[in-house]
Amino acid sequence: MEPVASVVDKIKGVAKSGQDFVDGLLRRRENSSRRNPIEILKRLQREAFSDLMKLRDRQDKVERVLSFYKTFKGSPFQENSTLVRGEVDASGAILMVGDIDQEHGDAVGRAGIKTGISSRLSFETIVRHKDSLLAEFVASQKGIVEIGGVSEGALTLAKVSYTANVSDWFSAIVIPVGAQFRDLDMTANSSNQRHGVTDLSSVGPPLLNQHNDAAIGLTVRKSNVIAMMAQSISGLRRQPLFDGIGHDFGTFGQIVCQLPKGIKFSLMGLQQVAKSSSHHSNLGALAIPVGFLKHHESPEISFQDSALPVGASSQEIITSRTGYIALKLESELDESTRIGGWIEMKNSNPKHLQWALNAFDDAEDEFGWGLCLSGVFVDPTNHGRLQAESYVKLNIGKKFCLKPGITYSRDGNAKILALMLRSNWSF
Template identity: 60%
Template structure:
C-alpha cells in the first residue's frame, strides 16, 4: 500500500505545480506591466517627472516675485522693520504758597515743573544695517509761565533724524527738523525719559535742551574717549514788536572720558552766533539765507504819522554760549549718582547746577533724590530746590512717582506735592 500512496502524493504535487504555472502565465499575459520590472521603472519615472515639473513652475513664480521686489524701491516686508513706541506722561502738583503773585509764579516757572499731559509717538525704521530713520510726533497740554495759562498742542511732528553708524568708532546723524544738542550729545538720559520730577534736576545742563531747528553732527569713539561735534541753525526768536529777524548758527562740542569704576567725566560747550536781517521777513523752514554783500545796507527809517519819532534798525551780530561740566557714576547696576554745572559766557557769575542720586530698578520699588539751583541769575536772586520721590512700577509699562519738592527763590518759599505717572506702549 505504501508505494501506491507515494505515487498518489507525487501525482497531486505535479497537478498543483502545473496549475500554478498555468495561472501565472495567464496573469502575466493579462497585465504584463505589473510583473515586468522595466515597465515599473518607466511608470515611476513618468510620475516623478510630472512632480518635478510642478515644483519647478512654483519655484520660478517665487523667484519672479522676489526679483521684482528687490529691483523696486519698496519692500514687501517694510512694515516689519518699523518699530512704533508710544509714551504718555502726566504731571500734577499741589503747591503751598502764601500768595499767588508774580514772584511765586516766576519761582514756579524756573523750577521746571511743567504740569499737564504729554504724549509722544516715535516711529523708527531700520533702512539697512547701521542706518535708521526716526520721526517723533508730540501732543501736549502743559502749563505756561503763569498758573492761569494753559496751552494745548495738537499732535504734530517734532523731530526727524537720520542716523548712520559707519563703523564701530564713527557715527553721523542729520536732523532736518527739531534738532537739539541732546541728539548729538553722549548722555544716559534722553529728553523724554526724565528720571526726576522737574526739568531743572532731570535733563542735565540747559544747553542740551535748547531747540536748534536743523543740524548735523558726528561722534568719534577711541578707546575710553568719545568726542561729539555738531552744527545747528535755527530761527532767531524775536519779540512781537521787533523789526528784525534772522537765524542763529550754533556749534556744539562734547568730550567724554570713561574713568575706572564706571565714572564718566564730560566737558560740553555751545557757541551761538546770531545773524540778523534788516527787515522782518519769513523765508520758511529749512531756508538758509546767504548774504553776498559785504557792506550792510543803510539803516531803514520809519516815520510814524502820529508822531515825529524816528525808529531805525541795523544789523547786529553778537556771539554767546555756555560751558558745562558733567560727572556720572554707577554705584551698582541700578544705582547712579551724577552732577553737572553750567556757566554762561554772557554772565560768568550765573551758574546752573544739580546733583542727583537715583535707583531705577525695574522691580516694584525705586527712589530718587536731587538738589539743584541757580546762582547769580538775571534777577540776581538765588534759586534752590530739593526733590525726593518714590518710583512704583505697576507692571513693565506703567509707573507712578509720588514725591515732594521744596523751592526757594528770593523771598518765595514754596513746598509742593508732585505726582508723576508714565505709561509706555
C-alpha cells in the same frame, strides 16, 4: 485506458512539482539578494540620487527668483517693520507760596514745575539694516504754572531724525525738524531721559534742553572715547511773525570718556551766534536769507547793504555771540542706581554758574526713588536759586508708574514749597 490515464496524471504531477521547485528556488534567490547588504546599499543610493536631483532642481528655481529680486531696485523700506512707542505723562501740584504775584509766578517757571497732560507718539523704522528713521508726534496741555494760565496744543509733528551708522566707529545724524541738543548727547539713555517730578531733575546741563529747528551731527568712536560735533540752526519758524530777520546758529561739541567702574566723564560746549536785523520782512517759512560777510568797524555789526533784499533800505544786522561750557560726571552703582552731577558756565563767567547733583534708583520693580539738589549762582550780591527735590517711584505693572514728591525752591526773595504728583504710562 485506466493505466494510460494514471500515467498521464503522474506525468502532470511530476511536471507541477518541478515547476513549484523551480519557482521556490527563484523566490529564495530574490529574497536572498534583497537581504544582501550590498544590494540594499545600491538600492538606497539610487533612491537618494533621485531625491538629490529633485532638490537640486528646486534650489535652482529658488536661486533664480532671489537673483531677480536682488537686481530689482525697490524702496529701502520694503519688508521693514515700524516700531511704535507711546507715552502719556500727567502731573499736578499743590503750591505753597508767600504771595501770588508775578515774582513768585516767574520763580515757579524757573523751578521747572509744570502741570497738565502731555502725550508722545513715536515711529521708528530700521532702514538698510543699520540706519533708523524716527518721527515723533506730541500733543500737550502741560505748561508752566504762572500768572496767565498754561499753554496747550493739538497733536503736532515734534521731531524727525535720521541716524546713519556708517561703520562701527563712525555715525551721522540729521534732524530736519525739532532738533534738541539732548538728542545728540552720547551719554543719554532711557534712564537719563526720565524726569523726576520737575524738569530740573533730569540728568544733564540746561544747554541740552535748548530747542532748534534743525541740526546735523557726526560721531566718532574709538575704544573708550566718543567725540561728537554738530551744527544747528533755529529761528526759521518764527521768521514770519518776527519783526525783522533773525537766525541763531549753534556749534555743539562733546567728548565722552568711559572710565573704570562704570564712570562716565563728559565735556561739552556750545557756541551760539545770533544774527538779527531791524528790517521787517516776511519771507515765508521756507526762505532762508543768505548774505555775504563784509568787514565793519564794530565787531558786533556785519552784513551791510549787500545782505539786504533788493529794494530794502540800508539796515544794520547785529551779531551777538554766547558760549556755554559744561562738565558732567556719572557713575553706576548697580544696574538701577546711579549718581551724577553737572556744572555749566555761561560765557566763561563764574558769575553765571549752574550746577546739580542727582541720585536715583530707576529699577523696574515695585519701588524706586530719586533725589536732586540744584542751584544757580549769579553774583555775591544776588542769592541766585537753590532747589531741593525728593520723590519716590511706585511701579504699577511694567507700563505705569506714580511719582509723589516734594520740591522746595528759593529763588531770590521768592520761596516755594510744592507737593507734586506725576504719573507716566508707556505703551
